[in-house]
Amino acid sequence: MNFLRRRRAWITTPLLLAIFIYFWDLYCRLSGIHPFIVPRPGAVLDQYLTMVQTRALWEHSWITVFETSVGFFFACVIGIGGGAILGKVRWLEEAMRPFVIATQVIPKIALVSLFILWFGFGPEPKILVSTVLAFFPILTNTLLGVKSVDLGHKDVMKSLNATRWQTWRMLELPSAMPAIIAGLEVGVVLAYIGAIVGEFAGGTKGLGYLTLEYQNGFNAPGLFGVLIQLTVIGFALYLLILGLRRSLIPWHESVLVERPAVPA
């Protein structure tokens, strides 16, 4: 019983999905909409199952995942490193703030053209877009985390005569960790979007490119198939960060599980 209550989502989620698919199918049948516009769920599933057996889908998927991962990696380095430094050095934060914001208010799609001009049609411009898009939430969250260390905790370190390095390692970094991870959760999704947007803009590889190709061929079931694949990969990336949350901050409210009553 208890198990069921804790895993309620395991029942509700498939149920909601089933209801959604049922109404989708109902709509297709009753409205008589052309299957080129909205194919029936069964057709989409068939198409997707065919596609996953082709090498092409996995090659395109791999490219997208690769670009996303590398882009996200750089975003983490810039975001966490930059956020930590800016959080500790007040004047630098004030000096850099307009520039950081500038990278965010530029419509990224305009940058894509520039990156393609510089790097051609390989994975580099996609990685770059991915990084530019993803580093911002990571940086701002890290900054916030590093700056909002509890004063009482600081007093503890101070009264114990801790060195700056010890204070960073044992207080500031772990204290900022929940905020950093919240930044990573947003960041990984943006890195993914960045890679796909980059693929839209040019090149011949990746799921973004595949979407374009199906669009040009008026292949609606294929388009839906790619959409499913995109969703599956997106979920996988998100779950990865969720796993990170559980392993990096097991002490945090968002993770802590109830344990049996206290020993005597």
Place this chain on the structure above:
Amino acid sequence: MVGVSGAAAPARPVEIDFAGVEKRFPTPEGVVHAVAKTDIQVRQQEFVVLLGPSGCGKTTILRMIAGLLQPSSGTIAVAGRDLWQGSRRDSQALAELGIVFQDANLFPWYSIERNVAMPLELRGVSHRERMERARALCDLVGIKGFEKRWPRELSGGMRQRAAIARALSYDPEILLMDEPFGALDAMTRDTMNLEIQRLWMIQKSTIVFVTHSIAEAVFLADRIILLSPRPGRIRSVTEVTFPRPRDMVVQTQPEFQDIVRHLRGELEDME
């Protein structure tokens, strides 16, 4: 003043020498005179309680002894060493100080045992030795069995015990406590006060304890320093000489009540 007769113990050496110390805080609205020129001497193994209304500078005094705040003027010596060398704190004097704050201030990302042993970790003591010491301390303060838990899994009183264990971990000669039980209910508070007395008698440390509660002050103290506000200064000093260990029943004695009444009168005069 009031108390049980007995030969006065030979005076022990002075452990905390707070000489002509004054504290002013510059703020945008003007300078706040938090503590007026004050002299306090605490002898080795003495239990001194700072008592006074809110804002009379108790925390400020304690933070100055702890080396967390630099006095505006005057000198502070701890265990015979000047706490401040210019604007640098003397690390050897600091090593003799353990502090328990009003909030336990445990690090939520470390288990209880790692929190308790943290001062030892900072000092580079080996892992094995640290964990042994942490276990012994958890036993001492009465939270045995909780070593592996996260701080948030413990009750407020237990967290405060862990904070006390952390302060004891490196055997400081002096314990500074700023309303450590302020957030606890009356019954837990009584228990904790008995515990503090027990620990103090085992460890033979010097304690400076801050509180709002008159009864708590009289129960714990060898000497009560009553402070008055704006600016904070010493209003009176009261010796309390009930024999140790004291139990809660001491509170029903007429002599105990006399001291409480007397202090309450003085506190009311301030308003």
